[in-house]
Amino acid sequence: MEQGFSKANSTNLPRIHLLMLGEFLASNKDFCSAEFRNVKTSMSSRPSYGDDAVSYVQLKREGDICIVKCKVCPEHKVHAKLYSVTLIMDEQEEAVKSIxxxxxxxxxxxxxxxxxxxxxxxxxxxxxxxxxxxxxxxKSKLSRAGSTLKYLTASEMSNAKPSLPSNTEVFEKFLEEGKKRRLNNCEVIKYQNDYVFDQTESLSMHTLVLKYKERSCDRFLEKIALSDADVYNIEK
Known part of the structure; x- marks a missing residue:
């Protein structure tokens, strides 16, 4: 920790509300240029990265000015040197001066x-x-990956919150349109219960297992009857 700084916590961290955030991004050419805005900004600001990468947050107040520093773990080289980031804001004017x-x-x-x-x-x-x-x-969660933190579950990576609401309307419309067009080269449609396989596809291992559902391998093989023509078509 640097001299004059103190550990940041939930009680002494400065507040940056939505209007402050929007004003800073709109007025700062580094973050509103054509090369950076929209996709790049949204990717960098996503919680799944920032919440796991930010570590060792410290701050110092000098009058109305609050200086906040942290270490950010690289996204792709988690054991590389941490990046130092400094944010300066005026708490009286409620304005972010620089980062x-x-x-x-x-x-x-x-x-x-x-x-x-x-x-x-x-x-x-x-x-x-x-x-x-x-x-x-x-220490950030990303920095601990592979050392003290051996693995991350899917729920921990997303904080158990789906990025999009659960809605099957688009999927159902796709299936309906696919059936109208009689698509036969789409794997998603092939796994629907009402899909009708042709003669060769009906002999695939996946289809046969779903059809007979036998726990015994011998009984499963007894029920399968393949003609010479079936074998020829499968090999072809």
């Missing part, structure tokens, strides 16, 4: 690590207050 990544080669034009840290603070600001104090001076 800079000091180690990334793309930092001069606004990089993903700066966006990830900015959005991380914003998400912490939007969280409801609780009685317990959460300390943010700790």
């Amino acid at each position: 800079e990544c000091h180690d990334c080669v793309a930092s001069q034009g606004g990089c993903k690590h700066a966006i990830a840290f900015l959005m991380w603070i914003h998400r912490r600001s939007e969280e409801p207050s609780c009685t317990s104090v959460e300390c943010y001076w700790m």
Whole structure:
């Protein structure tokens, strides 16, 4: 920890609300250029990266100015050197003055690590207050991958929240349209219960297992009757 700084936690972290965030991004040329906006910004700001990559958050207040620093774990080289990111904001004016990544080669034009840290603070600001104090001076989850953290489950990677709402309407429309057009080269349609296989496809192992559902291998083989023509068509 640097001299004069203190460990950041849920009680002393500055708040960055939505209007502050929008004003900063709109007025900063590093983050609203054609090369960076939209897709790149949304990818860098996603919670699945920032919440697992930000670590060792420390801060210092000098009057109305609050300086927040952190370490960001690289997304693809999790055991490489951590990137240092510094955010400066005026709490009286409620304005983000600057945010800079000091180690990334793309930092001069606004990089993903700066966006990830900015959005991380914003998400912490939007969280409801609780009685317990959460300390943010700790090693990131990404940095622990392969060492103290041997694996991540799918639910942990997404915080058990689906990125999109569950809606089968598009899928059902696709199946309906596929049946109208009589598609026979789509694997998704082949796995539907009402799909009618041709003679050769009906002899595939998948279809036979679903048809006979025998637990005994010998009984399963007894029920399969293949003619010479069937064998020829399968081999062809």
